[in-house]
Amino acid sequence: MARRGLLTPGPPHRVARQFAELHRWKFGLAGELRQAAARSPSRVAVIDESGPTTYGELLDRSSRLAAALPVKPGDRVGILGRNSTAMVTAMIGVATLGADPVLMNTGLSAAQLDAVTQAQDLRLLLHDSSFSPPTGVLFDEIPLGAPLTTPPARPGRTIILTSGTTGVPKGARRPTPGGFSPLCSIIDRIPLTAGVRMMIAAPLFHAWGFGGLQIGLALRATIVLRSRFEPSAVLSVLEEENCPALIAVPVMLQRILEAPYRPVPLRIAAVSGSALPGGLATRFMDRYGDVIYNLYGSTEASWASIATPADLRAAPNTAGRPPHGTVVAVLDPSGQPVPAGTPGSLHVGNEMLFEGYTNGTSRSLQDGLLATGDVGHVDTDGRIFVDGRDDDMIVSGGENVFPSSVENLLADHPAIRECAVVGVPDAAYGQRLAAYVVLHDGAVLEPSAVRDHVRDHLARFSIPRDVIFLDELPRNATGKILKRDLPPITDPD
CATH class of the missing domain: 3.30.300.30 (ANL, C-terminal domain)
Incomplete structure (x- = not known):
């Protein structure tokens, strides 16, 4: 935390209030926003197409929305929208009330959206103007009330839909971090610093986009959002907003490589969500510098390993090494570890394993480790490689x-x-x-x-x-x- 600027001195009254807010509201979306607003209320929190919003303004809007929502703590509220300040406000407002935000995939068909609404027992569906579900309410159609200032008995828990391509996607309950350890695990390997300006291009409903939002709030970062991904526009935004950090999915880097080159202040391109194809990492870093950090994980396991630019230069297809507090084991069918270089089932253990699916099912654990569903191996240098899905072989x-x-x-x-x-x-x-x-x-x-x-x-x-x-x-x-x-x-x- 000291290396990343989180322990730098500040006005004593603001530092005291910052930690007091974390103690009261815990480490979920509502608590992370409140600690940031307590320490840096005038810092710009989010910039989207409509302009900048400070941490103080984001806290005020989300607290007023929480007070006005026609739901109660423990209810599930669907959030359907493209990356925007309004979507961030809705997510935090729902969590502030103690209800559970359900992040809806914008690619769902009308039939799937209806099925998910029923399966997740949604009490309310909030959406932006890009969508018009028959039972939904626009983000800005709920009149704001007086700010809600009392923490709920239970923090709202975000539910992320699995990326099923047929049938009804399952909802995976994300745990609320119990302290600073999860953040430290990530920023120990990905050098994001306090107050960094970062563009989140990955969809906020995606596990990595949502993770980027959590990291950004914790770091009191300025988060830059655009409603749609377009590679040339991303390069323009990185330059115009002076963003040294980009949160993306691998295909976005591939599309950026296909756009005309322009110099950008990029120091970190942190990607997750799917494998880096072929020599994409090498080609991208040859053009934009050694900036790629590849996080391997899943909705259920959170993260398993992180590959740094040095890892990717040495082995472009590696998933990297487990960060602090994470254990990865390669096991044979009997649950025993296999030697280096031998393929086996990848299992992960960390404090952010999901709490089960909302339909009541879960995944079995092997000595506290969760199977990712992938087959992989570890080389003699300790680097992890994902060979493929176990059902793809x-x-x-x-x-x-x-x-x-x-x-x-x-x-x-x-x-x-x-x-x-x-x-x-x-x-x-x-x-x-x-x-x-x-x-x-x-x-x-x-x-x-x-x-x-x-x-x-x-x-x-x-x-x-x-x-x-x-x-x-x-x-x-x-x-x-x-x-x-x-x-x-x-x-x-």
Whole structure:
């Protein structure tokens, strides 16, 4: 905390009030805002398209909203919106009351939105003008009351939806931090400092966007938001707002690389949410400097490991090392640790493991460690590598194959913009690989050239028999590829 500027001296009365507010309101959204407003009330908290809002103003608005909400502590309130000050105000206002904010994915279909509303038993759905759900209320349609100044008996607990691509996404209950340790775990590896100006480009409903908001409030940062991601606009904002830090998901870095270069004051590009494809980290750092920090985790496990620029220079596909207070184990099917270099099931332990799903189910623990659902290994230097989802591995002719290894190889091909590799049924081999490929504008590539590229670098059973060229890959609102929505394979190429 001292290295990141959180223990610098300040006016004694403000420092005393800062810690008093944390003691009263705890370490959730409401408490973090109050400690920031107590210490730095006139500092700009959020800047969006409508302009700046100070910490004092954000506290006043969220407290007045909390007093006026037509719900009671313990109720669940849906929050549906694009990144904005109004959305942040709504999230904090709901938590201030002691109700539970349910962060709704902006990519939900109307049917899914209705199903989630029912499954989460929402008492109210707040939204911005980008959406018009039949039972929702606009963020600014609730008249503000007198500020709510008394902490609830129980802090509001944020619920984040899992990134399910079919059916109804489950709600994962996020725990309220019990102290400074979770923040210290992150800023020990990602050098974010008190008062930093940071742009959160990742959606706030996403676990990493929400995590960025929590970190920003704790650091009394100035948080810059834009309602939509557009790569050239992000570069402009970073320059115009003098932001040295960017919170994003990996596909955003890929899109920024495709935009014309412009110098920006970027020192930290912290990403999470999906694997860094191929040599993306190296290409991005070659252009913008050694700035990438890659956090590997999940909605359920929070974080597992963080890769620094030095880690990514040494091994571009690494997920890094566990930060302070986190344990990662690679286990075999019997629950025993495996040697370095041997694939196994990745398990994580830290104080921010989720508290279970809102439908009453949870995930089993192995000696206090939660399975991430990924298969991976650790090298002799202690770096973690994610080989793929445990349900993505296919068996082709008796050989185990992870599609991600082929994806990483193809992503580095100069003609290929992005790709997805999946397993499909095969009469002779049980399963085979199919590659869906998007080319850069003007590039030309034959299916045989794709196969030859894989043949030159990987084993025979990794060669995709089917190569399908697409104009774009289906993605959800956070940029994750929706493999279930890829066109079905008909006849082999």
